[in-house]
Every structure is written in C-alpha cells, then in structure tokens.
Amino acid sequence: MATHCAPHGNSTFQLAWFLTLAAAGVVATLAPSGVARAMDISGVLPVAMDQPQINAIITNPTTGKVLTTSGGYSVIQAYLDTGTSSIVLSHSTWTGLGITPSTSDGQNVVFNDVAIGGTAPFYVSTGYEISTAPFSVNTDQTIGGTPPPISAFGNAIGPAQMELTEQPSPTSSLTGATDIMGMPVMDGKVTVLDLGPANNFANVNNPGETQTYIYTPGTPYNPSQINTNPGIVPTTYQVGLSYASFQQFTTATPAGAAGPIYAPNPFVGPNPVTAFNGQTQTNAPPGVTIGFNGASATGSFLLDTGAQASFISQAMASQIGVQYEAGTYGTSNPVLVYTASGKVVPNQFAIPLGGAGGTSLTAAGFYLSSLSLQTRQGTTITFENAPVEVVDVTVTDPTTGKMLTLAGDLGMNFFEPSGTVNLSQANAGAFSWMTIDQPNSELGLVLAGSPVPEPASWFLLLGGVGLLALATGPRRLLATRPRRLSC
Numbered sequence: 001m002a003t004h005c006a007p008h009g010n011s012t013f014q015l016a017w018f019l020t021l022a023a024a025g026v027v028a029t030l031a032p033s034g035v036a037r038a039m040d041i042s043g044v045l046p047v048a049m050d051q052p053q054i055n056a057i058i059t060n061p062t063t064g065k066v067l068t069t070s071g072g073y074s075v076i077q078a079y080l081d082t083g084t085s086s087i088v089l090s091h092s093t094w095t096g097l098g099i100t101p102s103t104s105d106g107q108n109v110v111f112n113d114v115a116i117g118g119t120a121p122f123y124v125s126t127g128y129e130i131s132t133a134p135f136s137v138n139t140d141q142t143i144g145g146t147p148p149p150i151s152a153f154g155n156a157i158g159p160a161q162m163e164l165t166e167q168p169s170p171t172s173s174l175t176g177a178t179d180i181m182g183m184p185v186m187d188g189k190v191t192v193l194d195l196g197p198a199n200n201f202a203n204v205n206n207p208g209e210t211q212t213y214i215y216t217p218g219t220p221y222n223p224s225q226i227n228t229n230p231g232i233v234p235t236t237y238q239v240g241l242s243y244a245s246f247q248q249f250t251t252a253t254p255a256g257a258a259g260p261i262y263a264p265n266p267f268v269g270p271n272p273v274t275a276f277n278g279q280t281q282t283n284a285p286p287g288v289t290i291g292f293n294g295a296s297a298t299g300s301f302l303l304d305t306g307a308q309a310s311f312i313s314q315a316m317a318s319q320i321g322v323q324y325e326a327g328t329y330g331t332s333n334p335v336l337v338y339t340a341s342g343k344v345v346p347n348q349f350a351i352p353l354g355g356a357g358g359t360s361l362t363a364a365g366f367y368l369s370s371l372s373l374q375t376r377q378g379t380t381i382t383f384e385n386a387p388v389e390v391v392d393v394t395v396t397d398p399t400t401g402k403m404l405t406l407a408g409d410l411g412m413n414f415f416e417p418s419g420t421v422n423l424s425q426a427n428a429g430a431f432s433w434m435t436i437d438q439p440n441s442e443l444g445l446v447l448a449g450s451p452v453p454e455p456a457s458w459f460l461l462l463g464g465v466g467l468l469a470l471a472t473g474p475r476r477l478l479a480t481r482p483r484r485l486s487c
Contacts, residue, residue: 039237039381039447043427046349046365046387047419048308048412050198052191052212054080054181055139055148058097059129061159066150067097067128075133075147076179077140080191080212081306082436083409084182085246086113086260087130087162093179094125094164101164102126104257111163111259112251114395116353116361123166124252124260127159132185134229137197137209155214157184160261180306183263186438190215190232193305193434196448199417210416217439223452233433234453235444237375240285241303242271243441249395249404266436268373268410268443269300276404285441286374288408290386292320293338293369299407303436303443307411309351311363311389316407322366324390334364336390349421351389365389371414381445383414415445 056076058067068074076093089099101108101123109124131153139145192215197208215232222231243264252259269287274280288301290312297319299312317323317336322345325335332352336345345366352362371386394405415434419426433452435444446452 045418078179083304122163129158301408
C-alpha cells in the first residue's frame with residue numbers, strides 16, 4: 001500500500017500572506033474520579049500544516065559503505081508514512097545513489113502496489129540496508145538545516161528490497177521528488193512524534209516542525225532530554241490499533257519475481273482485511289465513529305501519517321446521507337449533495353490529490369458534525385466539525401477478483417496544526433505528543449498544554465478545569481517560510 005498523496009501545484013510554495021492563527025478548543029467532561037470521560041476538540045481544518053519526516057541512509061550490505069551521490073549527498077530526508085507498506089524512493093534519489101533495479105528473466109521486476117486511484121507500478125531494488133535518524137527543524141535540508149552525522153543513524157533493517165518510482169517527478173508536482181519511509185522502518189518499534197514545535201510553524205523568526213524519533217521497545221523516557229532525545233514518552237490516552245497486510249492485493253512481474261519489503265499498516269478499528277477474508281478478529285479495537293445531520297456510522301480507518309487530509313469512503317458517506325452529485329466524482333468539479341433532497345452540502349472544499357505512484361484524483365470534502373475515537377481509558381475523544389474528503393481507495397485481490405474499499409483514512413490534520421485549503425487560516429493542533437507503538441498496537445496521545453504523565457500513570461487529572469486554552473487567542477502573522485505540502 002502506498003497511499004501517500006499530495007495536492008498538485010508548484011514544487012514549493014510560500015505562505016506569503018496573512019494567516020489567522022487560532023487556538024484549537026478542548027472541552028473536558030469529568031468523571032467523579034477527575035478523569036476525563038469525554039474530550040471534545042474543535043478547530044480542526046482540512047489540511048495539516050506539517051507532516052512527520054525522518055532521516056535515512058542506505059548502505060551496500062556487501063561493502064558496508066553508505067551510498068552517496070556524485071556530489072557527496074548521502075542522507076535522505078523522507079516522509080515517515082504509516083499509510084505506506086514499503087519503502088519508496090523517488091526516481092532522482094535512487095538514480096542519484098546508483099541503486100540498481102532487480103531483474104528477473106532479463107527484465108526489470110515491476111511491483112504493482114495499492115495507491116490512490118487503484119494501483120501504481122514501481123521497479124524493485126536489489127537488497128540494501130536502511131537506517132534512520134531523528135528529524136527536527138535543525139536537520140531539515142530544504143531550509144538549510146544540517147543532516148545528522150552518519151554515526152547518528154541506527155535501527156538498521158535489511159538487506160531489503162525497496163520500491164523505486166519508475167519515472168521522474170513531473171515539474172508540476174507540489175512535493176517534487178518524494179521519498180517515503182513506510183511501515184518497515186517502524187515495524188517492531190515505537191515511533192514518537194513531538195508535535196509541539198509544529199504549532200510554531202508560522203513564526204518566521206523561530207519556525208518549528210514535528211520532531212520524529214523511532215525507538216526500540218523498552219527505551220526509557222528521558223525527560224532531561226525532552227527536546228532532543230526523549231525516549232518513549234508516556235501518554236495520557238491510548239487508542240487501540242489493528243494491523244492489516246495488503247500484500248494479497250499486490251502483484252509482481254515477471255510471475256514469481258520477488259517484491260519489495262512489505263509490512264502491515266495500522267487501523268483504528270478492526271482489521272478490514274480479516275473481515276474481507278471471511279475471518280473473525282478477536283478483541284478487535286473500536287472503530288472510528290462519524291456523525292452528520294443526526295445519522296452516524298462506524299468503520300476502520302487507516303491511521304495515516306503520510307496523509308495531510310482525511311477521507312471517508314462513498315459508502316460511509318452514504319450511511320450518513322451524503323453522496324456525490326451524479327457524474328461529478330473524479331471530475332475537476334466534484335460536488336457533494338444530500339441523498340434525501342439532492343441539495344448541495346454546505347461548506348465544501350476540494351483538493352486535487354496525487355498518489356505516491358503518480359495517480360491523481362480531485363475529491364470534494366465537507367465538515368462532519370463529529371468524528372470520535374474511543375480510548376482504552378474509556379474516554380471518547382470527539383472532533384467537532386471534522387473535515388473529511390469523500391474518496392474511494394479500492395483494492396482488488398488478483399486471485400479472486402474481490403474488491404475491498406477502505407472505510408476511511410485518519411490523516412495528520414487531526415493531530416498537527418491544520419489550515420484551510422487556501423491557507424487563509426490555520427489553527428493550532430490539540431496534541432503535543434503522539435506515539436505509535438507497533439508491538440502493542442496502540443496510538444498514544446498527550447493534549448497540548450498538559451504535562452507528560454508519569455510513566456506509571458495513564459490518567460490525566462484535569463482538576464475540574466473544563467476548558468483548556470491551547471494558545472493565547474487569534475493573531476495575525478506573516479509567514480514566508482517555504483513548506484512542502486502533501487496529503
């Protein structure tokens with residue numbers, strides 16, 4: 001699965017106009033014990049203003065040497081994407097590093113992976129070792145940061161074969177050449193995202209980005225190095241995850257050729273592939289519940305750090321009384337209407353999406369009344385006026401011909417600071433820390449403005465405070481920093 005997607009446009013853009021930066025709102029309803037039993041979050045907008053990235057190097061397993069370009073480039077700045085099942089290198093990266101596609105029967109192996117709009121073809125590399133290092137604004141090479149030294153890289157995997165983008169990125173692609181470190185680098189690990197710095201994204205004098213770390217399970221929390229090497233940060237709320245493998249929906253040619261390294265993807269809710277295969281999952285975690293106009297529906301949503309926007313399927317939309325106006329889905333002017341009346345749903349937005357494999361689709365979106373996550377503490381986290389697009393990501397089992405459509409995708413706009421599609425407004429995010437604990441199938445969250453809990457404690461005691469202000473209020477800021485945008 002390679003669902004990392006990006007709106008189309010120029011290769012970079014500058015926020016060279018005034019943004020209204022407002023606070024996300026969090027209202028807590030307390031149980032008698034003082035533990036929040038319900039958490040209502042408002043202010044989420046359609047597009048995340050930042051996404052997790054990671055630094056990576058690739059090593060030749062035979063020589064032990066790190067691959068470099070002719071100009072001495074060796075560190076890859078990649079998106080860290082739970083929605084991608086493999087590792088994807090852009091054409092410019094793999095050709096620049098001298099990586100060789102694997103062959104079978106005298107021809108390049110082609111791997112057809114799941115992507116926005118269907119499947120996308122990739123070449124497959126020969127085997128290499130991949131290592132990662134933390135990412136922060138100080139290592140962001142796109143704004144003049146210094147990449148980490150080779151000694152900082154660890155968590156090596158491989159030798160592993162990677163997906164290689166067949167063609168150079170078009171000049172119109174907003175992300176340009178995109179490299180993706182997907183689930184294989186997070187498999188068996190705990191990913192820690194420091195979201196706090198990203199809330200400073202509009203401050204040109206002291207910009208911030210999400211700081212990203214990957215740890216071996218059991219790595220102790222290190223509060224004395226909270227800003228540089230925090231270890232596994234304890235979280236206040238945990239949401240159960242399932243992990244689904246989409247390998248049965250992929251193919252490789254020539255027949256029998258080895259495909260790339262592949263790892264399961266996280267879902268909030270039951271494993272959708274288990275049900276697709278007619279099996280029963282025991283102790284499945286609760287799914288995501290959406291509400292609109294008095295109707296509700298629940299489904300398993302892909303937890304997708306590579307998605308800057310979130311979506312629900314047409315089937316989920318239908319359950320809450322929304323559908324596309326006939327003939328508009330997949331066009332340049334998609335329109336959503338109420339199923340019962342045919343009237344246009346208000347407050348719509350549209351985003352042209354481009355997948356990791358080059359496929360594209362323009363989707364319409366609207367604001368749900370609510371989108372809710374159930375935590376293991378019994379607290380319901382509800383996002384009010386939750387923006388989602390309506391998109392079908394459908395996979396086909398090549399053996400049976402049966403099709404599976406994802407119920408939804410929970411992107412980073414619900415966790416990072418978010419903005420409107422035209423970037424005229426941006427709101428601070430509601431969370432300061434996010435962890436993805438793959439071995440324990442758990443998403444962990446800490447509210448912005450709240451202390452990190454003690455490692456032995458899994459509760460947030462709000463002490464009767466019903467309204468937590470996450471920022472000082474609306475401000476008008478001039479932001480001129482370049483930002484790559486992907487969804």
